[in-house]
Amino acid sequence: MRINKYIAEAGVASRRNADQLIKDGKVSVNGKKITECGVDINVENDVVHVDGVKITPIRRYTYIMFNKPKGCITTAQDEFGRKTVFDYLEQFAGKGLFPVGRLDYDSEGLLLLTNDGALAQVLTHPSYEVPKTYLVKIEGTISDDDLKKIRAGVKFDGVRYAPAKVFIKEQKENFTRLEITVTEGKNREVRKIFEAVGKNVVFLCRKKIGELALGGLSRGTARYLSDKEIAYLKAFQNAVTDKKRR
Template sequence: MREGRVSVDDRIVLDPERPVDAERQRIALDGVVVGARARVYIALNKPRGIVTSASDERGRATVYDLLKEAGLPWLGPVGRLDRASEGLLLLSNDSVWAAGLTEPRHHVDKTYHVQIDCVPDAALLQRLEAGVMEQGERLAAKQVSLLRHGDKHAWLAVVLDEGRNRHIRRLLAAHEVGVLRLIRVSVGSLALGDLPKGQWRHLDDAEVQALATR
């Protein structure tokens, strides 16, 4: 674009950040009309230990290694899961759809199953919902419930409607609770289901629309 090789409706455009509508405007590169790329939406069951980025300076495996042979166009992650976390990760090349799921003002529910290193009482669950201030940020869960427990460990279902960096781990650490496993099991109306670990699938039109209009 800086070289003047791109035109929109037959007028040269030099600004790469200028918004365009690929479905209504005629975009050309070196005089050849460029069509809008098909929108792709996938769900991936991210394993623990995989980085949610295109590359890693330490050479660790990324989610894109799992998609290497899939023949997919470039897809961006819709939100993130840290390296130690696992479960449902959405990827798409539809930036408008992705923004609708990740912008804080939209408050899309995300549900996690979290194994912790203690057996919580009702008071702890209430404190997790009440929230804490941690490093200048208020961290709270929309809903926390006990799924099951043994003598020393327990599994919680934690629902967030906002996503701060390492939100659940920081919230639990503020109450001196350690996380043993953290699995995202749903985003909005879309559940991870029985998708095998490390595998992915396309979302169908109904699933894409349900997330867009939740």
């Protein structure tokens, strides 16, 4: 493995920054300082130090499912002192995890965290059209015409939103519950889709990413994905990336 990749996989720096660390003479292999970025190392036997500190790459990717509660943000820290998802995940500290996409402060539900950057790219980039399913509660009722608009694709604040699958689960005089599946992953996408037809979302919970479902996981708790769930995500990743290569 190239030394810069080894440093990046240890979470010390990006590959570009790893190259700079090497050029600056801050990296040693088996006690010998190196200054060439193209050096290959034996990951099983060689000992690497950066700034005098021994490093070890993350050998196995980690995949976590978290049921995000309302009232926390999807970042590692917040300048305003608000709770973050990582305040709930202390048992998973030190694994280099980052959120796959985001759920806004007032939204809840399924959030994946991993250290697998390639998979995260597939699950979040709009071009891969990964379906994400939400339960939504809006104020008042919604007409068939508005549902047809959402299914055909809407425009809000100059931004076009792709057609979404949507149906009513329950409708009363003062509120409506719906299920909606979107594929773009744009910022606050679901809320803006409903705003485009004049509806205010008062509850938003993500239930599924592809066929990966939140199930009965309690709010504010997390678990490792099962081998079956990981296999599903990797198969999906391989399928969509192969399709894009053609």
